[in-house]
Amino acid sequence: MSTTSLTTGPRWARLPRRHVPVLVTLALLLVMYGIGVSQYRAFSNVQVIFNVFIDNGFLLVVAVGMTFVILTGGIDLSVGSVVAMTAMVSAWLLESGLPALPVLIIALLIGPTLGFLMGCAIHFFDIQPFIVTLAGMFFARGMCTFISDSSIRITDGFWTTMAQYRIGDPRGNFVSVSVLIAFAVVLIAAYVLAYTRLGRNVYAIGGNPQSALLMGLPVGRTRIAVYTISGLCSAIGGILLSFYTLSGAPLIAVGMELDVIAAVVIGGTVLTGGSGYVFGTVLGVLVLGVIQTLITFDGSLNSWWTKIVIGGLLFAFILFQRLIGIRYK
């Protein structure tokens, strides 16, 4: 992974501090997977892991966008609604007879536009990201029901192909196209964060916005950019979700923003900004996915147990970050 940007070699003396959160998440993931394998024979099937990716590809993409926002010390509550709105708009436009390509382009423009506007409000009027993106969340959700108050099925050829196309190995294990798209987004994001000025400015702003300003970095532009990126990722996530469900529904992905934030934090990104990696976010999403899978395999547990476990983990991780932070000072 290109995210270990500044580490030249195996410098164990320093490695822990920056990488501890990610390593802990990795360890947690391995432990959970180990539990699954020891409890259920079918768990060791490679397809189980692939399914985690298939089921959570859209979540991963949205979480990547959220990672950018949280790295600057901000938050984006609108992502779930933007995902729903993108899926809804796509379904509605396809139903009205527009071909796939223009629908894709329009759908992919809506999210970043909203993100850009929210970023501008946050930067120029100096308003809390929490409030601005909360407003964005209500707006996007409202637009969903404005388009239709019931779900719209998608029958378009391109969409059904994307939903059904399997990329697999000879033994029958496969992933969907969405998973590849999600991986591409992850790789691009990791590159941007580690190797471009935009990415480095994101970290700098998260570290100390005041200093970043005095060091002459384009703080405002970067802030607006991260919300635009988050909007774009939500739009891509919305498209992937519509591939997955082959429909647009006004009440889909409700509360998804909270899952996404949980995944990013469990992946080791510090909520106050400045520290974290996209790779950690991938692990965070996998942790959520494996918890779901474990509970599904158990069969007797209520699916709300997923929420309870995630809640516990989230709390543990935030506490853990705090402790590391205190030692850091």
Place this chain on the structure above:
Amino acid sequence: MTDSRPVLTMTGISKSFPGVRALHNVDFRLFPGEVHALMGENGAGKSTLIKVLTGVYGIDEGTITLGDEQVAFSGPMQASAAGVSTVYQEVNLCPNLSVAENIFIGREPRLLGAVRWGEVRRRARQLLTRLDLDIDVTAPVASYSLAVQQMVAIARAIDVQARVLILDEPTSSLDATEVAQLFRVMRQLRDEGIAILFVTHFLDQVYGIADRITVLRNGTLVGEYPIAELPQLALVEKMIGKELDVLERLEEQPRRELAAVEGGTPFVAVSELGRKGAVAPFSLTIHAGEVVGLAGLLGSGRTEAARLFFGADRADRGEVTVNGKPTSLRNPVQAIEYGIGFCSENRRAEGIIPDLSVRENMILAMQAARGWLRPIPRRRQDELVEQYIKALSIRPANPDVPVRNLSGGNQQKVLLARWLITEPRLLILDEPTRGIDIGAKAEIQKLVVQLSDGGMAVLFISAELEEVLRLSHKVAVMRDREMVAQLDNDDTVDAERVMQTIASGSTRKEASQ
């Protein structure tokens, strides 16, 4: 060295803010290869001059010439691009990023848009070697001491072909070894021909590093002097703005006898009390009925020392005994319980609540001491408030006007009354007479004498030496955040002696241990 032409010339600079003339017709020159100290008390206009130079503020009048060109920068970034870089008191770096990245962020060497990390690290090492600093450039900047961070900030500043390097109080949070390290770097840069503008409150440091001194006072230029022609005492005089003979001619007051109040257990005794970065360890005793004066220039650590007495800042070393019993002053609530009151220097920001009435402001500390669950009966309030309005002759004598409508002197009296109502055993007065008119000043001074005669201990902080000498039994002199002397206020002590002590720190005399 100074025979060449100046790299920077500021001529006839004036700058006003609403109601304040911050700079008036100030000239300033800076030569290549010199360390030039800009001196003056707080509010003399040093910061404004720097901000005008770097384009943070526009200029009302005057010109700035850099090299051969007349310049007017739009902001620090443009100034830095033109070779005028500033390193501020607060280290402005991103703590989470590596040393190398902090030096180069915003102008990293790139190839097709991708940051070349190898090149960043190599050039960072090269730059730090030039500053004689051997550290791991890939470690986060937060893992190093403030001094090293300061140097990383300097490295960032000089990377852009700096001709002028402005160091705005870079040493205020460094300890002695760290300062030495910084000075080594400064000398190195000076020898390379960079012009360094150095702002500090520490007199020793000026004489340790500077080649020339420019003194500002109240926004005007006092003068520019080669270091050899301006001894420390003369520098202090120029900063304060009073000639010694003027001070000597001040009316002699009857001395207050130290012996009369000393003896027995001191009310508060501290030994080796200190806080890193605020004030060096000091020892001091205050007896009931004693007035101890804290003298020293602004920024010499007087307020910092007083805050330790009140628990407003926590000491990180030393011992405190109150009434002979060891204790530690951890917070103001505890100090108030011991009967210690603190009248803040900054009455607007830290003391007076402008929208509350005179009565409410006065009752505040007493109510806090009683706890909010036991309200003070209205009759008792009226009684107390009336008593102190009369005693301090507060005008208008109406307890229900909002304090914001009172003059500065009367606000100060209300603040004083607030603490007096709690009947403290030690009252700390931090610049109680600053910015108030002569009449009110005299009244407050008279009151201090009365209070101490009544058995209250007072720690009296003032920049005005005459005032300190008139009121105090004992004068402790602060300088460069260190208590350099304690003088019994007897016939041998006068303003000149105290001023010499402030300037040199040499007449150390241990009084009253």
